[in-house]
Amino acid sequence: SQQGEEDPQALSIQEGENATMNCSYKTSINNLQWYRQNSGRGLVHLILIRSNEREKHSGRLRVTLDTSKKSSSLLITASRAADTASYFCATDAGDSGGSNYKLTFGKGTLLTVNP
Amino acid sequence: DGGITQSPKYLFRKEGQNVTLSCEQNLNHDAMYWYRQDPGQGLRLIYYSQIVNDFQKGDIAEGYSVSREKKESFPLTVTSAQKNPTAFYLCASKEAGGFETQYFGPGTRLLVL
Numbered sequence: 627s628q629q630g631e632e633d634p635q636a637l638s639i640q641e642g643e644n645a646t647m648n649c650s651y652k653t654s655i656n657n658l659q660w661y662r663q664n665s666g667r668g669l670v671h672l673i674l675i676r677s678n679e680r681e682k683h684s685g686r687l688r689v690t691l692d693t694s695k696k697s698s699s700l701l702i703t704a705s706r707a708a709d710t711a712s713y714f715c716a717t718d719a720g721d722s723g724g725s726n727y728k729l730t731f732g733k734g735t736l737l738t739v740n741p
Numbered sequence: 742d743g744g745i746t747q748s749p750k751y752l753f754r755k756e757g758q759n760v761t762l763s764c765e766q767n768l769n770h771d772a773m774y775w776y777r778q779d780p781g782q783g784l785r786l787i788y789y790s791q792i793v794n795d796f797q798k799g800d801i802a803e804g805y806s807v808s809r810e811k812k813e814s815f816p817l818t819v820t821s822a823q824k825n826p827t828a829f830y831l832c833a834s835k836e837a838g839g840f841e842t843q844y845f846g847p848g849t850r851l852l853v854l
Contacts, residue, residue, distance in 0.1 A: 656841075657841055659841065659842070661845075666829075666848070666850075667847060667848065668745075668831055668833075668845035668846050668847045668848050669784075669831065669833075669843075669845040670845070671842045671843065671844070674841060674842060714783060714784070716843075718841065727772065727791070727835070727841070728774070728786055728789055728799070729786075729841075729843060730786075731776075731783040731784040731785075732783050733781070733782055733783040734782075734783055
């Protein structure tokens with residue numbers, strides 16, 4: 627099955643710096659989502675970008691999508707220690723929908739923001 | 742963690758034993774999902790259900806079973822056929838129709854004695 631692959635696997639920055647994570651996928655999609663997971667917890671939805679969108683903002687988050695390169699990036703600006711978490715991209719297959727709707731998750735980027 | 746609860750938080754399984762993980766949601770969502778997460782890995786789909794009394798296998802269904810007798814409940818049984826059950830199990834739900842966001846429970850960590 628198709629899978630998003632995040633890059634880098636781990637990222638360590640200082641508070642106040644920007645963090646950029648990338649996601650690549652293999653086949654056509656309807657949308658791409660980014661989720662966050664604090665250690666030992668469930669995932670929390672951050673932002674969704676549709677295949678016909680190129681950029682989307684939500685607070686300190688900026689997501690871009692390049693369907694020609696099958697890639698997306700998540701930018702967190704002015705990072706805080708509380709942003710420390712794993713970040714996952716998730717894609718739905720372009721031919722899924724209705725009763726067959728499901729997401730495929732990447733392996734994630736572990737972001738550490740040092741105070 | 743929204744309106745999804747998973748229990749127990751930790752579960753221990755003995756060799757040859759079946760164990761059941763609970764997932765309940767009060768969000769009135771039609772679709773529910775079970776994922777397995779291994780250390781340093783992403784989520785892999787075990788089973789999913791779009792409607793009561795119906796469910797489909799995901800990518801790693803072998804050694805697992807589910808039921809969907811009620812809209813709000815989607816229990817997962819890890820059977821003795823699952824030889825490597827140690828993992829973090831996450832349940833999620835989603836509204837029907839064009840809403841794509843999944844809402845996750847807090848997870849159950851299963852360990853083998």
